[in-house]
Amino acid sequence: MSQKSFVWFCLLPLVVVTTAFFLLPMGRLVVAGAEGPHGLAGYLAILTEPRYRATLINTVLLAAATTIVTLIVATIAGMFLQRHRFPGRSVLIAMLTFPLAFPGVVVGFMIILLAGRQGLIGDLSNRLLGEKLVFAYSIYGLFLGYLYFSIPRVILTIMAAVQKLDVSLEEAARSLGAGPWAVQRDVVLPALAPAFVASGAIAFATAMGAFGTAFTLATNIDVLPMLIYTEFTLAANFATSAALSVGLGLITWLILALARSFSGSAVAAAG
Amino acid sequence: MSTDSHGVSVRIDGCGKTFADGTRALDPATLDIARGETLVLLGPSGCGKTTMLRIIAGLELPDPGGKVLFDGKDVTSVPIERRNIGMVFQSYALFPNMTVADNIGYGLKIRGVARDERAARVAELVALTNITGLENRRIDQLSGGQRQRVALARAVAIRPGILLLDEPLTALDAALRDRLRSELNRLLRALGITTIYVTHDQAEAMELGDRIVVMRKGGIAQIGTPREIYFAPRNRFVAEFVGAANIVEAPMEKGELILPGGRLPVGGETTAANATVMIRPESIRVVEPGAGSLAGVIDTVSFIGDRQRLVVSGASAKPLNVDAANTIQAKAGDRIGLTVPPEALRILPSED
Ligand SMILES: Nc1ncnc2c1ncn2[C@@H]1O[C@H](COP(=O)(O)OP(=O)(O)OP(=O)(O)O)[C@@H](O)[C@H]1O
Ligand SMILES: [Mg+2]
Numbered sequence: 001m002s003q004k005s006f007v008w009f010c011l012l013p014l015v016v017v018t019t020a021f022f023l024l025p026m027g028r029l030v031v032a033g034a035e036g037p038h039g040l041a042g043y044l045a046i047l048t049e050p051r052y053r054a055t056l057i058n059t060v061l062l063a064a065a066t067t068i069v070t071l072i073v074a075t076i077a078g079m080f081l082q083r084h085r086f087p088g089r090s091v092l093i094a095m096l097t098f099p100l101a102f103p104g105v106v107v108g109f110m111i112i113l114l115a116g117r118q119g120l121i122g123d124l125s126n127r128l129l130g131e132k133l134v135f136a137y138s139i140y141g142l143f144l145g146y147l148y149f150s151i152p153r154v155i156l157t158i159m160a161a162v163q164k165l166d167v168s169l170e171e172a173a174r175s176l177g178a179g180p181w182a183v184q185r186d187v188v189l190p191a192l193a194p195a196f197v198a199s200g201a202i203a204f205a206t207a208m209g210a211f212g213t214a215f216t217l218a219t220n221i222d223v224l225p226m227l228i229y230t231e232f233t234l235a236a237n238f239a240t241s242a243a244l245s246v247g248l249g250l251i252t253w254l255i256l257a258l259a260r261s262f263s264g265s266a267v268a269a270a271g
Numbered sequence: 272m273s274t275d276s277h278g279v280s281v282r283i284d285g286c287g288k289t290f291a292d293g294t295r296a297l298d299p300a301t302l303d304i305a306r307g308e309t310l311v312l313l314g315p316s317g318c319g320k321t322t323m324l325r326i327i328a329g330l331e332l333p334d335p336g337g338k339v340l341f342d343g344k345d346v347t348s349v350p351i352e353r354r355n356i357g358m359v360f361q362s363y364a365l366f367p368n369m370t371v372a373d374n375i376g377y378g379l380k381i382r383g384v385a386r387d388e389r390a391a392r393v394a395e396l397v398a399l400t401n402i403t404g405l406e407n408r409r410i411d412q413l414s415g416g417q418r419q420r421v422a423l424a425r426a427v428a429i430r431p432g433i434l435l436l437d438e439p440l441t442a443l444d445a446a447l448r449d450r451l452r453s454e455l456n457r458l459l460r461a462l463g464i465t466t467i468y469v470t471h472d473q474a475e476a477m478e479l480g481d482r483i484v485v486m487r488k489g490g491i492a493q494i495g496t497p498r499e500i501y502f503a504p505r506n507r508f509v510a511e512f513v514g515a516a517n518i519v520e521a522p523m524e525k526g527e528l529i530l531p532g533g534r535l536p537v538g539g540e541t542t543a544a545n546a547t548v549m550i551r552p553e554s555i556r557v558v559e560p561g562a563g564s565l566a567g568v569i570d571t572v573s574f575i576g577d578r579q580r581l582v583v584s585g586a587s588a589k590p591l592n593v594d595a596a597n598t599i600q601a602k603a604g605d606r607i608g609l610t611v612p613p614e615a616l617r618i619l620p621s622e623d
Contacts, residue, residue, distance in 0.1 A: 171330055172364035174352045176378030176429060186377070190368035 029242050036239025045240065046247040052227070059224040060251065062139065063207035066146040070154050070203045071196055073147070078158035079188075097152045104149065104212020111145045111217060112136045139221045145213040150203040157202075161195035197263050201256050208252045224248050278307040278465035279342045279432035281327060286337035288322050296322040298490045299337065306342075309459055309466040313476040314486030315512070320469040323486075324435050327467060329354050341432060357426030357464070359436040363418045365410045371421050372397070372406040378429035396424040399458070416447050423455070427462060434459070434466045440475065452478055473513045477501070485509050507619050510549040517550040517591050518619075532565040532586030538613035547621040552580065553594040554615035557601070563608030567591070572601050583609065 036042040046052050081093055099107065115121045115136040125133035135141050165188065173183045211225040224244060232241040280303070287299035297319040304310045312320040325331040327339060329351035339347050346354055365374050372393050373380075379389045397403055400420040405413065413421065419439060426434060439455070440448045456479055459466050470476055476483050477497045485492045485500060485508075493505045504510035507518060521528045523546040528535040537548065560566065567586030572579055574597065581593040581601060586609055593609065595601065 166362070166364065168360045168362055168364040169366060171351070172358065172360060172425075173366070173377070174330075174350070175328065175356055175358040176425070177352050177355075177381040178377075179352055182381060186368075187366060190366075 030246055032238055033243035033246050034239070036237075036243070042239050042243045043247065046244060051222075052244070055222045055224055055227050056247070056251070058139070058221060059208060059248075060255070062143060062146065062223065063204050065143060066150060066207040067200050067204040070147055070150045071200055074151050074154040074158050074199070075192070075196075077151075078155045079162050081155075082159045082162040096155055099148055100152045102149075104145075104210055104214075105216050106212075107145045107149050108213040108216025110148070111141050111213070115141055115144070137217055141217055142214060142221070142223070145217065146207045146210060149210065149213065150206055153206070154199040154203055157195050157199035158192065161192050165191055193263060197260060201259070204256065204259075205252050208248065278463060280304060280306045281433060281465060281467070282338075282340040282343075283323070283327065284338040284340065286323070286326050286333035286339065288319070288326060288331060288337075289334055296489055297326070299334070300491055302484065302491075302494070304465060304467065306465055307463045309468060309479055309481045311476040311480035311483045312467065312469045312486060313471065313473060313480075313483050313513070314492075315471060318486040319489040320471075320486055321437055324437055324467060324469050327433070328356055328358055328435050355429065355432050357429060357431035357434045359419075359422045359426050359434070359439045361438045361441060363422040363442075365418060365421055365425070367410050369410075370406065371402065371408050371410070371413070374410065374421055375424045375428050377425065382429065392428060396428050400424045401454075415443050416451060419443065419451060423458070427464065431464060434462075434464045435469075436466065437469045438471070439468075441470070441472070448475075455479065476513075483513075485512060487512075503617060504549065504619070507547060507549075510617070510619060515552050515592060515594075517552065517555075517587070517589075519548045519550060519587050519589075519591075520545060520621075521548070521588065522546070530565060530587050532567050532609070533563075535564050535611060535616075536613050537616050537618065541618075545621060547619045549617040549619055550591070550611055551615065552592040553578075554611060555591065555593045556610045557581070557593065557595050557599060558608040558610055560606040560608050563610040565609040565611075567607060567609060569601055569603050569605045569607060571603055583607065 033043055034040045038045065046056060077096065081089065081096075102110075113119055115134060117132075117134055117136075119134065119136060122132045122134050125131060169187050169191070170183050173187045178186060209225055210223075211229065214223050214226045215229070225248070228241045228244045228248070231237040231244065282304070283300060283302040285299045285301055286297065287295075288297040289295050300323070302310075312323055314320055322331060326333050326337070329339075329346070329349060333339065333347065337347070338345055341354070366377065369377065372390075375396055376389045376393045379392060384392070393406070397406060400423055402417060402420050402424070405417060405421075410418065410421070419442075422439070423436075426436075440451055443451065452475055459479065468475075468479055480497055482494060482496055483500050484494050487508050493500060493509045495503070500509060500513050504513065504516075510516045511518065519528065519530070521530050523529070523537065523541055523543045524534075526537050526539045526541055528537055528546065528548060537546075556563075565586040567583040570582040570584050570590055572581055576597065578594050578597050579599070579601070581595055582590045583593050584590045591609070601607070
């Protein structure tokens with residue numbers, strides 16, 4: 001067997017798996033999206049139909065906000081945790097990364113325990129302000145749930161990146177007169193850029209497709225995965241749900257590609 | 272060329288360093304460095320050179336009681352960013368997200384220097400350090416020697432009062448190291464900045480240093496000019512670390528060392544049961560067999576080019592290293608005589 005055919009032979013399982021579990025269902029999905037009463041125009045409905053469009057915008061905004069806030073929180077926390085040694089540090093890290101294994105349902109449940117009608121925040125605000133604060137079922141509750149979901153993932157990536165930072169770069173900047181803020185701006189953040197892109201992409205994609213949390217909270221606001229679910233199971237509207245699914249994938253991919261190309265130059269420069 | 276002398280004098284007063292894990296990296300040391308002087312910290316790995324440098328830089332706080340003074344002012348608690356020092360790191364620590372020009376101009380930008388003035392200063396330094404044409408390169412597009420020059424240019428761009436260099440040439444190959452060493456020497460003289468230079472290479476220390484501080488296990492073994500350190504080492508460690516040295520241990524009678532190959536006059540009238548004496552290989556002269564004060568047999572001859580190194584046994588208890596002119600006809604097994612002028616011998620305290 002020649003070198004080349006050997007490589008092809010090794011690739012065969014990959015080809016089979018890709019075809020069976022990825023290409024075929026995807027192809028079927030794309031076709032199904034165009035099998036509704038409006039044909040291919042069914043895809044256009046995602047953008048033209050007001051309810052779909054509003055849901056799409058909601059979802060993208062929510063995912064973007066989740067990504068940005070997650071990155072900020074995780075960067076500050078990850079930097080602090082990686083750079084300082086204090087009693088209780090490992091317990092804190094364990095607590096922060098504990099939710100990694102939780103499915104969205106559990107996260108949604110915890111948000112209800114926190115900010116639901118019988119929740120902790122409601123009790124507290126009732127006692128202090130005489131008014132029950134309930135936001136578990138609003139977009140804020142959903143946002144909080146998504147944060148809870150994505151922070152552990154991002155924090156670990158950032159901590160690993162902080163550990164690999166070259167401390168002498170920061171010392172060099174300081175020797176040249178840079179104060180703490182300037183060091184962060186000119187040295188630390190550029191060096192962390194690749195980690196931001198990688199973990200930000202995961203946070204964004206996860207938030208775009210998250211379903212369990214939204215389902216548990218049964219919010220009055222719709223996100224795309226919820227919409228797909230209702231169209232599919234309740235309305236039995238296969239074509240629309242297929243079109244929405246393909247749209248969800250495409251839009252997520254497009255936004256990530258854009259983000260990558262924007263930060264691409266920064267990442268390349270940070271080498 | 273910027274000939275403006277803006278060096279400050281430095282005093283390190285009882286500065287020791289014990290790290291959090293209990294490692295005693297530096298015994299309390301006191302040291303004065305004059306304005307414009309180049310002081311070299313020389314010593315084997317782990318002796319505390321970097322620690323001393325980082326204390327002066329303000330990257331490390333000395334143990335309580337230690338003080339660092341610049342021009343007489345106590346700066347012990349002043350952070351590095353306000354000490355106005357230039358620093359060159361062993362790894363160069365150039366910013367990978369900036370061009371060469373941006374690296375060099377970074378300190379000026381932080382100081383709020385206007386763009387035009389900054390560009391002028393950067394151009395001046397680019398010319399001074401011979402890196403013209405590389406201004407817009409990224410750091411990963413530079414060779415090791417070029418990086419070293421950029422690091423130096425960046426450090427002196429801010430007109431620092433003190434320049435601190437931690438083994439700046441160690442990462443380079445030998446030929447480049449030699450060339451950059453003399454270039455660095457010329458530059459330091461031209462700039463007139465107070466310079467503290469860390470190295471474990473004695474040739475570098477000799478060429479660059481006005482004075483050398485030889486360090487050993489966190490302590491200062493000797494401070495002196497290169498000549499003092501070389502010709503008058505205070506102890507066996509300094510003698511062996513700086514240059515090549517034969518250490519001869521033998522009884523002494525009326526100013527003469529009693530050796531297996533003969534009696535070697537040291538000068539004076541001292542008598543001792545056991546004396547330790549240093550003889551530099553190049554101070555031993557090879558003469559006809561029978562002549563000279565010592566007799567021996569050549570073990571090996573290594574031709575080095577500018578001279579040849581003979582290993583001679585029988586003269587002393589341990590074989591002696593002798594540097595002979597490269598024209599002498601010598602081969603292993605030859606019997607020879609040796610003479611050493613008494614002033615080239617150095618009696619060392621017999622501790623250790
Ligand atoms: N942060 C630290 N914590 C604990 N010990 C340290 C620390 N930094 C240095 N040391 C120890 O202090 C001693 C002196 O270290 P230092 O870096 O000053 O040596 P050096 O003379 O610069 O050596 P080299 O030539 O290898 O760079 C060493 O034994 C080292 O292990
Ligand atoms: Mg060192």
